[in-house]
Amino acid sequence: MNKTLQRTQQHIVILEASKIISEGLYDILYRSEINCKIDHCDTLDELFELLETKTPHILITNSMQFLNREKEIKKTRKTHPNIHIVGMDCMHMPKMNSLFDASFSLYDSEEQIIQTISKLFEKLSFAHQTKTDDDSLSDREIEVLTGIVNGHSNKEIAESLNISVHTVVTHRKNIAAKTGIRSQSGLTIYAISKEIISIDDFS
Amino acid sequence: MYGFNFKMNMHYHSKYRINPEMKMIHLLEENHLLLLMLQHFEIDFRVGDSTIAQLCKEYDISENLFIRIANLYSGVRVANNTSFSKKDVLRVINFLKNSHTYYRSDKYPQIRNFIFQLKQNHPDKELKLLEQFFDEYFAEVLEHLNYEDTIAFPYFIALLENKENTAASTNYSSDEYSEHHTDIELKLKDLKSLLLKHLKINDDWMLRRQLLFALYELEYDLYIHSLIEETILIPAGIGIENE
Structure with missing residues (x-):
């Protein structure tokens, strides 16, 4: 199995009203080598509520859940382009295949189910490899960080580095994700401890 | 598990x-x-x-x-x-007030004390800054707690006791409460990240572990606290306003 698959934790949401099915799937996933955390929703509305605060990597859903709600699903797809959707088929539903990135049947073996999901993860980790593997900041990010701790606005940072404000915002997001720190004062302590700036520059 | x-x-x-x-x-x-x-x-x-x-x-x-x-x-x-009765909601408000006391007089001062001791033991510049970071953060938290105690909770209590006048006569509302609801948990995460990922502090195992335990305990209670506000108090307030 792909190494990144075990190292980086994947976030899976199971959308399934049947307790027997969702708990069965839960156990299969936890027994497998996939390093994941799992949330569970009974209904599509519960899922939408969850998506307001979280962005899972994969959604595994009973295909019946999408019945007559294709519009909402397509909209969610647009607002959350990074979620991969796996359909669980309880019966044949050819019409909805376009909504899923992959699917398996309730009667597939444990290995088949894990394989289906692993394949998606490999695709995912390939796309995000540079992000998930390394927590050290790039040179550009260090330049942006220096601007932040010196109290410069996004616009000022953008001008001094000759990049767009949008790019600065993206760098800021990546800095927060890598360091686990969001506040300016927290980032200042980070920058000093990594000797990116010296305390004399700062005061 | x-x-x-x-x-x-x-x-x-x-x-x-x-x-x-x-x-x-x-x-x-x-x-x-x-x-x-x-x-x-x-x-x-x-x-x-x-x-x-x-x-x-x-x-x-x-x-x-x-x-x-x-x-x-x-x-x-x-x-x-x-749905919860009015008596339940009053009880919830009392519960939340008591948790404020726990933050204000128990957990945050304890954490402050740990950070202070850590700074005494390691006179590095980073720890001085960490203490400063914490003090500013604590001041923000106190401000938020005071706001809830003096404005938000009295509003909800008045709403429960005399609904016609309150909703109509004040500009305040449950919606505004949820908006004002600042993210106290954010800087707490910053603190944890600094201690677990970045700041190099030698030895002092006991003190650092005590500090981390205290941060986790605080984070846990704050998380439940906001869930109670979001899933019980605010829906109850909106329910009465709409009656």
């Missing part, structure tokens, strides 16, 4: 569901952090052999409310379809 994964699995229904016939002492064996809940409810820790039903009767709390909050503390978020 289910006990401490509470944040990850909050939509996952736990293996057992709390019912009124369970003995409190057994629930505490499963999750000792429920002691925080008892304290906020002003229930004595010496629970003896009492069941939840008996405790609720003794302390005049509805079983419905007690179980909902106990479930939150155990990582179970049950579908939000039960």
